[in-house]
Amino acid sequence: MRFIGVATQYRMAEGLLAKRFWGLLEFYLEALSSQGLAYVLLPPQGPEALERILPHLDGLLLPGGGDVDPDRYREEPHPRLGEVSPERDEHELFLARYAAEKGLPTLGICRGIQVMNVAMGGTLYQDLEAQGFREIQHTEKSPPPALAHGMKLVAESPLARLFPPSFRVNSYHHQGIKDLGEGLKPIALAPDGLVEAVALDGHPLFLGVQWHPELIKDHWPLFGLLKV
Template sequence: MKPVIGISGNILISKGNTFSGYRRSYVNQDYVEAILRAGGIPFIIPFNEDLESIREMVEHVDGVILSGGHDVNPYNYGEDPLLKIGEVFPERDVFDMEIYKTAVKYNKPVFGICRGFQIINVVNGGSLYQDLSYADFVKLKHDQQDNPSQATHFVKFEEETFLRDILGEEIKVNSFHHQILKDVAPGFKVVAKSPDGVVESIQKITEDCFVVGVQWHPEMLSVKYEDSQKVFDEFVKEVEKRKSK
């Protein structure tokens, strides 16, 4: 059986139509299609607040993608909200963190994207800059506000890392975020940085743990750029390998 990849879901609230205010469970279709192309079976884990149900859903998949979305609530890393923080969704923080903790408990590989990358860092004891303007070293435009499949700035990878082995020393990525990592979680290796020093990827890979996170959105690039699709290909292969142990 093909490996089943759980994708953390979000809530979309309808506006300005017959069903205004209606709540819908969803993920962006790019995630689904990237996993299908990689030979996996995508499975949306719908947002909910039943911790037992969340755990059981994760137990029924082979690997997990933590998807993008709202800002992470700063109370999760011991800070009060500052003036430039965006919209938060505290209940989803709990949801995503429970998915992560359950996946790691059962040695199911985790791939975090954008918010998912930040969730991985925070749940493991790291912190965030609540806005790019609070980090005085930032020089590049990290929220491109443009075509999602357009790559806009480079990231450079450290040697002997999962993504370096797939992508080489440097690639150009897209960029849709206003928060970045501040303190990297203990036990995690910095995998990639942008030219201005923003941490763009981290990993923790051992015999019993496979966790990789990226700040950009490879799922949005995966149709246009073969290297971005290859990230999903290799993740699904890793899930398959660990599933068979």
């Protein structure tokens, strides 16, 4: 059975303990389990600890969450920038760069694709609507599993084994890829041209998607790509 490390999300504890607690929404765990994958959660910790853990993993999952600090790609904050977490950014950028360098199979979802892009030197739109993307709805207001817009595959990739050339996806993000990171190629686009999926040339699986497949059971086989 393949053993997948999953970067954690966080929430603020209520009451007297005003601290973050690190965990993961259950949808991701259900999706991984459905594909016969075992998993371990990876909260932020130092590079030395991670370098001892990561060689024992068969794959990595970078889940959704808040915004990446634009300081990470040398831009000033936009007025519509959401909450950022320096600790989470540092943790996940280290994971993404390690995975890219070592050939560790990696799947990034929503924030995850954005982290992967920034890790490879790319940049982000800090707010899609404010920066000109108004043609389609990227920040879906309806609850899952509502499908917000269509998407088209534009390059050969593992996605072609799972999906038709055009299909619909959900959409719960206000940021997106602007300049692609080094070595990344776009493999799917939204109707307005926004990059919806990327892959790293020459890597066994360094795949990021902008939608949330964990919320669509028919898309759970996407997690099975981590079995490479």
